[in-house]
Amino acid sequence: MKNIAVIGDNKKPKFFESVFKQESIEYDKFNVKDILDNIQKLEGFDVVFLNLEHNIKDITNIIKNIKNLDKNIIIVVTSPNFTGNHINKAISSGADDFLKQPINKSMILKKVSNYKTLLDFRKNRIHENESFYNLFTDKIFSRNTRFNINKEDDLSEFWEYFILNASSEDSLCKLNFIFSIGEWLIRNNNKFFIVSEEDREYYYLTFKYTPIPQTVIHNLIIKSCVKESAKMDDFRLSIKFNKTTQQETQLPQDIKEEKTTTISAKEFVDSTPLEITTKMDALEDIEEALTVKINQFSSNKDRETLKAIGELFKEYASTVFLMNEFDKLSEAIDKIAEYIENADEETIDENADLIVSVFYSLVDDLIKWRTGIFVNQETSDIHYLDNSMIASCLQIEHLLNKNSSNQDNDYGDVEFF
């Protein structure tokens, strides 16, 4: 075994570190923040001991990033503050082992020896394979998965099997290409199967069909995103998919955002200090004050009350900002307050009733968000409202401007399937 890394968020040495020192087992120590900033620092390490006491909510993120860097790294999670739920999350994110504290010296040494065996196995399990299908390499893992495709339903089943794990636009594009080729083969009554194989760096999906003229498929490949990653002969077409992270760093922003871990309301509340979650009471007070002011504006339609409403939204935004995790939502609410502050008299006079309805619905949305996260804790993704709120702000702005200027620009993308 080459290298051991210990990642922690507490400078105090851990028991297993003192065992490593006594037994002259070399290791490098990292702070969790450095690793979150630059995961590449773990390149070349074989075993990572992850000991988190404060940054528990980052656990899934860190484990996934390490596994993306190198699937073979053995990740051992050990934290005095872990609950059963944390352990399950860590293991399902890719951690290989969990050391329950307190741990004794012999147990640590036995575990390290086991990791060495496991590592040797992981590194040497690729061997020359006699029964391979792909046209790229015969050095693949011994397992493969075969999909027999006789009709469109079979093809859909194959597609469904892979699509959920496709993590990049490139993979999605290749899978769609494969689907189109499959459809074409079915239309031409060509019975075929697709075999999935892999080695450490790539997945290979290979069509095995009854002979067809290569030119047909060749022309399709040239025009597609698979042209650099496809090989074919009269009976087979192989497409390789990258497993490594280099590709992921080039993903467009929206795909990267999609890969961020979702946090449920319960997880958020459990892992957030009480002094932060109790700010919820302040939010409730502001919501009540907002409702009173909106009622007032509904009858008076005066500028002063509107200004007070803007200030309350600003206060709400600042409080939300202090609660960690919700900076996007805070920004959206702040935008509303800003819009109210800067709206001209004419827009307000012309749209007073509409503004009242908008305010009521915004407050309703915020109450629902607050109770869903902090009271009922029933929300599976605490960020569900963030983008929606930003979109609503833009929408309201356009709506009010349109009513004033009587113009309607065509915006918003529509894609029909």
Add this chain to the structure above:
Amino acid sequence: MPKIVVFVDDSKTVLMTAELAVKPLVESGDIEIVTYDEAMNFLSDVEKGFTFDLLITDVNMPKINGLDMAKQIKNNPRLKLKPILALTTENSQKMKMLGKQIGLTGWITKPFSPTTLVKAIKRVLRIR
């Protein structure tokens, strides 16, 4: 006979702006709209026999994902042919692909202009 268009979105603000956007279609008698700010209420009404001509749904909702809800509708033999549009800030190819796979008719990205929404509804319901 007006066609029934259902909007499902957890945000009352979005429902309100959508209602305002399609007001001309309601006033012309082409459509009637029904809104739900709780997807579960919509599903419960569907179970009781409620039907519609077009469903327009958000994707990221607090209790149930819009795509999971659409899947349930597509699994209902009575409603599986009804068109469904996503109306969402979600703009990733992966999610769109999933939507397509479930059988959604199209994907509208928020924020949307009233014209965009009206055009999409007219196209799906073949309203001239």
